[in-house]
Amino acid sequence: MRYMLACLFLLAPTFASAQTIAPRDGWVVIATTKSYDQLVEDVLAATTANKMGVVTQAGPTGAAAARGITIPGNRVIGVFNNDFAVKILGLSTAAMIEAPIRFYVTEGDGGQATLAWKEPSHVFAPYMDEGxxxxxxxAAQLDDRFTAIADMAVK
Structure with missing residues (x-):
């Protein structure tokens, strides 16, 4: 019996199920009918089309697979541009810790992807006394830009 339980515990971490991102304060969450790979590709294209840059990309999916762990698609895409960076830096050095602002693409159980992000006005709210x-x-301009990227990506 102990042997069977030990085997179950060893096998348990080989698969992690998808979880839905619940709406929360300051976030926008959009469920789509797109596949994870397609939505990632579309976010990247929409970012460039809206004159923003992809600064970072990170996700545990590939590294987990290399370790024998299967998890749903999961990618964080950091988006910003130098024009906003220079202007914000001139207003609040501390606020630049928040750049780049990130889109979050996740894959659900049915293979359909969700796009989420924290609104830039929410992200920069702690620095408003300073800036x-x-x-x-x-921040409002960035809200508009992120919404435009998302609208283009989810179409």
Whole structure:
């Protein structure tokens, strides 16, 4: 009996199931009918089309597979551009810790992907006393830009 339980515990980490991202304060979450791979590709293309840059990409899916663990598609895509960076840095050095702002693409149990992100105005909210109305305006512009990227990517 102990042997069987030990085997179950050893096998348990080889598969992690998908979880739905629940709506939460300051986040936008969009379920799509697209596949994970297609949505990642479309987010990358929409980012460039909206004059933003892909600064970082990270996800545990490939590394987990190399370890024999199967998990659903999971990618974080950091998006920003130098124009926003220079302007924000001029308003709040501390606020730049938040750049790049990230899109999060996840794969659900049925293979359909979800796109989520924290709204830039939410991300930069802790720095508004320091950055003032100018930072608020830039964050609102970033909100619009991220919404445009998402709208294009999920179509």
């Amino acid at each position: 003032g109305d100018a930072l608020s305006d830039l």
